[in-house]
Amino acid sequence: MKQTGYIDAHTHMFPDDVVARWDWYAQQDAWFAELTRETPQSRVREAFSNAEETLALADAAGIETVVMQGWYWRSHDLCKRHNDYMYTLTQRYPGRFVAYGSINPTFGTDAVREVERCYEMGFAGIGELGPGGNLFSLDDPGLLDVLEAAQDLHLPVNFHVGEPVGHQYNGKDLTPIEGFYDLAKRYDKLTFVLAHMGGGLPFYQLREDVAQAFENVYYDLAANPLLYTIRSVRAMVTLVGANRVLFGSDFPLTIYPRINKEANFSLFVEDLVNNAGLSPTELQQIMGGNMRSLLSESGKNRTTFG
Amino acid sequence: MIVDVHTHLLRPDWCVNQPRLAGCDCFDAAALFTKSAAFGAEKIIIQGWPFVDADLCRAQNQLVQQAMETMAQQVGGFCVVCPAMGVSALAEVERCLDAGFVGVGQLDPSGQGFSLDDPWFSQLCDLCETRHVPISFYTSLSVGEPIPGQSTILPADWLRWIEGRHDLQIWLSHYGAGLPFYALMPEVEKHLANVWFDTAPDGVTLAPQAFEGATQCLGGSDHLLWGTNFPCAQSPEPARPLPTQWEDLMV
Numbered sequence: 326m327k328q329t330g331y332i333d334a335h336t337h338m339f340p341d342d343v344v345a346r347w348d349w350y351a352q353q354d355a356w357f358a359e360l361t362r363e364t365p366q367s368r369v370r371e372a373f374s375n376a377e378e379t380l381a382l383a384d385a386a387g388i389e390t391v392v393m394q395g396w397y398w399r400s401h402d403l404c405k406r407h408n409d410y411m412y413t414l415t416q417r418y419p420g421r422f423v424a425y426g427s428i429n430p431t432f433g434t435d436a437v438r439e440v441e442r443c444y445e446m447g448f449a450g451i452g453e454l455g456p457g458g459n460l461f462s463l464d465d466p467g468l469l470d471v472l473e474a475a476q477d478l479h480l481p482v483n484f485h486v487g488e489p490v491g492h493q494y495n496g497k498d499l500t501p502i503e504g505f506y507d508l509a510k511r512y513d514k515l516t517f518v519l520a521h522m523g524g525g526l527p528f529y530q531l532r533e534d535v536a537q538a539f540e541n542v543y544y545d546l547a548a549n550p551l552l553y554t555i556r557s558v559r560a561m562v563t564l565v566g567a568n569r570v571l572f573g574s575d576f577p578l579t580i581y582p583r584i585n586k587e588a589n590f591s592l593f594v595e596d597l598v599n600n601a602g603l604s605p606t607e608l609q610q611i612m613g614g615n616m617r618s619l620l621s622e623s624g625k626n627r628t629t630f631g
Numbered sequence: 632m633i634v635d636v637h638t639h640l641l642r643p644d645w646c647v648n649q650p651r652l653a654g655c656d657c658f659d660a661a662a663l664f665t666k667s668a669a670f671g672a673e674k675i676i677i678q679g680w681p682f683v684d685a686d687l688c689r690a691q692n693q694l695v696q697q698a699m700e701t702m703a704q705q706v707g708g709f710c711v712v713c714p715a716m717g718v719s720a721l722a723e724v725e726r727c728l729d730a731g732f733v734g735v736g737q738l739d740p741s742g743q744g745f746s747l748d749d750p751w752f753s754q755l756c757d758l759c760e761t762r763h764v765p766i767s768f769y770t771s772l773s774v775g776e777p778i779p780g781q782s783t784i785l786p787a788d789w790l791r792w793i794e795g796r797h798d799l800q801i802w803l804s805h806y807g808a809g810l811p812f813y814a815l816m817p818e819v820e821k822h823l824a825n826v827w828f829d830t831a832p833d834g835v836t837l838a839p840q841a842f843e844g845a846t847q848c849l850g851g852s853d854h855l856l857w858g859t860n861f862p863c864a865q866s867p868e869p870a871r872p873l874p875t876q877w878e879d880l881m882v
Contacts, residue, residue: 489787491816506774525786528812529774531844533836538775557815560847563840 329387332616333590335520335547335573338393340410344373354399356458360496369551372577372588376414380421386590390420394483395427397455401435404428412446423620425450425483429459430468437474444478449623451475452483453520456500463504472512480624481516486524488552502526509538516619517542518571521552527564545573550580550593558601567607571616634873634881635672637804637831637858638663639680640694650779655862660698664705666861671870676881679711681739681769685719688712692727699731707881709734709767714745714752721758728762733880735759736767737804741783747792756799765800770808771833778834786810794822801826805833811848830868831858842868
């Protein structure tokens with residue numbers, strides 16, 4: 326493996342059973358079905374990959390650590406089962422796989438208990454929370470309880486954030502982005518990771534009041550090539566600073582569908598290294614340094630990544 | 632040439648009980664120009680204030696017209712109407728453009744209470760297209776603490792409307808409600824060829840990297856116009872020369 330120190334902050338790993346019995350899970354969960362269904366017309370696909378395949382692909386791209394985001398299952402039981410699976414990977418491959426917990430905040434106290442269980446299992450955060458997928462608003466009482474628990478346990482929270490404009494695609498989340506300002510103000514000790522470049526929120530950080538409220542906010546680049554031009558990364562750095570941007574791919578989603586149909590990390594890594602206009606220092610921060618610092622401050626195992 | 636494209640000329644009595652106008656400190660064109668010139672402006676464009684009342688709109692236009700006549704080298708003007716005035720709004724715009732106004736605005740759909748789908752507004756846009764003049768709008772960066780008079784029109788609303796107006800010169804003030812960010816999406820960028828954004832601050836302090844960030848989002852500064860929002864704001868960004876495409880229009 327190339328010695329790069331890269332950390333992919335946003336991937337999804339699915340239990341083998343989900344892949345083998347996709348139809349059954351799709352029947353249980355319409356949102357899962359919508360996001361992962363393959364048809365002859367599918368341009369983008371969730372190219373499921375098992376742990377060993379994933380690590381081999383990560384090695385090829387120079388990625389040392391793969392951060393698994395949970396899935397926004399509508400069933401609390403499926404969230405728990407997904408967390409159990411991710412836990413086994415963190416135990417089997419310590420340091421290679423790190424987990425954020427699947428949580429559906431609409432399950433109230435059960436969701437809070439699952440946050441606590443994720444903490445005990447050594448997870449590094451919770452998310453990717455999906456307001457659109459799990460049908461909750463940003464002022465939902467269940468969500469607020471979950472955030473309160475995450476804040477107390479030093480667990481960063483990754484949110485799926487959709488863009489309010491642009492092309493339509495399966496699973497596009499149109500939750501108004503304005504609400505994240507209130508959340509960031511309310512939970513000023515909680516670290517937020519707003520996925521998919523925060524749906525445009527970096528631009529609003531030009532406002533002094535927003536910048537102040539977003540002192541604990543990071544943005545990941547998950548699925549960036551499907552949504553934005555590569556110059557967006559340079560713009561992000563100017564708007565919020567290189568120390569607030571995290572490399573994330575949304576693996577195993579095929580984010581270069583015109584040239585690749587299989588799970589892959591290398592294409593995005595190479596695009597960022599060669600075409601994003603980042604300095605060596607900025608690359609070091611975005612590709613791993615920022616996430617390493619975050620992991621060292623997160624959850625029960627904080628300092629492990631120091 | 633350095634042109635401050637976003638200033639306002641107001642009467643003191645208009646500022647009473649108007650939170651957005653608190654702190655306004657100059658009420659004649661010479662003082663307004665001097666204030667902007669201290670930041671580098673060689674010419675100023677006075678934007679009309681988006682009144683709802685037809686008489687106030689006409690009074691605003693007369694005030695700006697007087698300034699244009701007495702300071703022809705230093706002052707250009709945009710005329711304001713409320714589209715709900717209907718046919719009389721169209722007539723007022725025709726009168727103003729004949730008198731030498733260089734654009735229409737700034738209009739404020741949420742403040743003036745009209746929809747982007749309003750038929751009279753559509754006719755007003757048609758008129759601007761026919762006369763080849765820009766039309767400017769008040770917009771707000773809508774994330775954060777509420778700004779007095781904040782616009783409720785969001786980037787998705789603007790974009791939906793813009794997509795049907797490829798031949799109109801559209802000018803969104805105050806960094807266009809955040810729309811420049813979405814020029815990073817190819818399918819959005821292709822619709823912004825006829826859209827410009829001004830840099831005027833609006834009730835909140837903007838980060839020093841605002842212009843550079845917007846430039847990178849837009850892939851260049853050709854669609855950014857320097858404005859101060861004087862006398863309604865106190866901390867403008869550093870002066871920038873007018874993009875070449877606008878010089879014939881504004882100079």
